[in-house]
Amino acid sequence: MASDGEERSVRIGDVSGSAFSIGGSNNTNTVRQGGDGARERVPDAGELLEAVRELRAALVRLPRSTERGELDAELDGAVAELEETGEIGPGLPARLRAALVRWAPLVETVSAATALGGLLASLGG
Numbered sequence: 001m002a003s004d005g006e007e008r009s010v011r012i013g014d015v016s017g018s019a020f021s022i023g024g025s026n027n028t029n030t031v032r033q034g035g036d037g038a039r040e041r042v043p044d045a046g047e048l049l050e051a052v053r054e055l056r057a058a059l060v061r062l063p064r065s066t067e068r069g070e071l072d073a074e075l076d077g078a079v080a081e082l083e084e085t086g087e088i089g090p091g092l093p094a095r096l097r098a099a100l101v102r103w104a105p106l107v108e109t110v111s112a113a114t115a116l117g118g119l120l121a122s123l124g125g
Contacts, residue, residue, distance in 0.1 A: 043119045049082040051119050052096070055112040067106050074099045093123045 043051075056075045062068055078096055081089060097120045100113060107113035 041122075043122055045082050045085075045087045048088055048093075048116075048119055048123075049079065051112070051116040052078050052082070055107070055110065055116050058110045058112040059107075062106070062110075065106075067103055071099060071103045071106060088123070093120050096120055 052075055056072065056079065059068060059072060059075075074095070078092060081092060096116065100107065100117055100120070
């Protein structure tokens, strides 16, 4: 509530085909994929590879830490797998999703993480 007794609110209408993040530390960040009922297009391996590379590049600007090193290794493994096979292997989206959740405090302000989360959401699971 506002100090003047007025109730204030934020309203977000329909969000389709978008990824966004709200909040910061100790808040829930949300990625939502919506649509008009039509079948959503599933991203291909090239799009996922590009999103992982973009997150990897964005992490270089963060301070070095053990957590960043572990996330770097996970992303490097995903890049190698995508480059080698040229396809999204079983388990890869789940591993990347788990990495984003595990290191959420590290990547919560990195827009590339939100973009990768949006792609993973459209892959389902």
